[in-house]
Amino acid sequence: MDARTDRVLPRRLLNDPQIVHALTQRNFTPVFAAAKAAGLSYNAIAAACGMKTERVSLIARGSATVTSIDTVERIADGLHIPGGMVGLAERCWEKQPARHPSSRTGDDLMKRRQLLRGALAAGLTTASLTHITEARQSGDRALTVTGTTDLAHIESAAEQHSYGYRGRPPTDVLADLVADFSEMTPLLRRPQHAAARARLSHLTSMIAGMTAIVLHDLGNRREAHAWFRTAARAAEESGDRALHAWVLAREAMVPLNFGAPRTAAGLAEQARHVAGKGTTAAATLASAVAARAYAISGQRDKALAALTEADRLAEHLPAGERTDSWFGHCEQKHRVHLSHALTALGETTRARQNQAQALALSAPTSALTRTLIRLDAAMCDHRDGNSIDGCHAATLALIDLPARFRTDLTRKRALDLYREMPAHLRTLPEAQEFRTMLTP
Incomplete structure (x- = not known):
């Protein structure tokens, strides 16, 4: 037996959700306590981590904490805790020769997903974002390598993800997307025929783009932009102009929804240019997003022109481009875009018509979309003089x-309404209750 095996953290603890969550917070109290309960003595922990036994005991009892990055690294290396679980880079002892995905067991995939979900349990913290960023950066590095493999399982996963949340928590969807993206990265490093490489790049773009969408929905603009850039790079490599245009149009929604409509208009126009003259979901989305951006930035004529073009394209979309997915442009999605643009333009009658249609077409589980539509309707009330x-x-x-x-x-979106309200109305009970709901 290896002389160190009695000092390594029992592997089953690394699959315990409570321990996983504690590690993401670098809280070693439950980790040391669980290790002790599993038969690892404080002396063994101390020897493995280069610490004093007394300090290990204090940490296990919650009387001391670990704040030094050097100590975190020594604990990770001493107990063989994967670096990613504590927000560190991959440790030298973790590095093994790359294996073909088909040789990986279902347990490997499950462990990765459990790790990501545990890290995301506390939201988009620094620790959880480390996992997400490292997955994207690994994909970026792999995209620089030219490289046949069975992609059917990846295509199946991408298709399943494309149908959106379907009532699932965004953090669970994000964990699965990042895990699938990480599974693809080794394939990108292998030499492949040109057709297989293009196909793989296409899938990489899809999954990176969907990851960016979830990050946007969770409010992390910086990481969303980074994933969209990876998606755009992969789309370019795949040679799929429609996919590239879709990525750019979706990225435009980040500045659009977070206070930079002119930047959004620039990205949307770039998407329209890449999409070309084809009647595609991407071209329709790009025109709809451009209309919203122009409307919010006060460029009424450009907004109306983009709306007209979006309507024209939507009316003539082939059936295959109308799917109710992140990559399609179904009527419900179109109505959601029109609702926001028309609300911003003050065209409240037309906006309300589109809001009613969008709500009728939205599934009850589409909580985020339905809320944004209802907030548009509330803004219409305000624009019609009924602020309360x-x-x-x-x-x-x-x-x-x-x-x-x-x-x-x-x-x-809700703050946009509150900020437009006249100051004398903000003292009323309804406005005060609304303001309370906006407190982070």
Whole structure:
């Protein structure tokens, strides 16, 4: 037996959700306590980690904490805790020759997903973002290598992801997307025929783009932009102009929803150019996003022209481009875009018509989308001179929204309404209740 095996943290503890969560927070109290209960003595922990036994005991009892990065590294290396679980780079003892995905067991995949979900349990913290960023950077590095493999399982996963949340928490969807992206990275490093390489790049772009969408919905603009850039690079390599245009149009929604409409308009116009003259979901999305951006930035004529083009394209879309997925442009999605653009333009009658149609077409599980539509309707109340009714409607929309969707995205849309309200109305009870709902 290896002389160190009696000092290594029992592997089963690394699959315990409570231990996983503690490690993401670098809280070693439950880790040391669980190790002790599993038969690892404080002396053994101390010897493995280069610490004093007394300090290990204090940490296990919660009387001391670990704050030094050097100590975190010594604990990770001493107990063989994978670096990613504590927000560190991969440790030297973790590095093994790359294996073909088909040789990986279901347990390997499950462990990765459990790790990601554990890290995301506390939200988009520094520790959880480390996992997400490292997955993307690994994909970026792999895209520099030219490289046949069975991609059917990846295509199946991408298709399943493309149908959106379907009532699942965004953090669970994000964990699965990042795990699948990480599974693809070794394939990108292998030499492949040109056709297989293009196919793999296409899938990489899809999964990176969907990851970016979830990060946007969770309110992390910086990481969303980074993943969209990876998606755009992979789309370019795949040679699929429609996919590239889709990535750019979706990325434009980040500055659009977070206060930079002119930047959003620039990205949307770039997407329209890449999409070309074809009647595609990507071209329709790009025109719709451009219309929203122009409307918010006060460029009425450009907004109306982009709306007209979006309507024209939507009307003539082939059936295959109308799928109710992140990559399709179904009528429900189109109505959601029109609702926001027309609300911003003050065209409240037309906006309300589109809001009613969008709500009728939205699944009950589409909590985020339905809330954004209801917030548009509340803004229409305000624009029609019924600000207090708008406050009440917006408050109810936020109350009905599950906590996991109360992110910067929904808060920003609601704040737009509050900031437009005249100062003398903000002292009223309805406005005060609304303001309370906006407190982070």
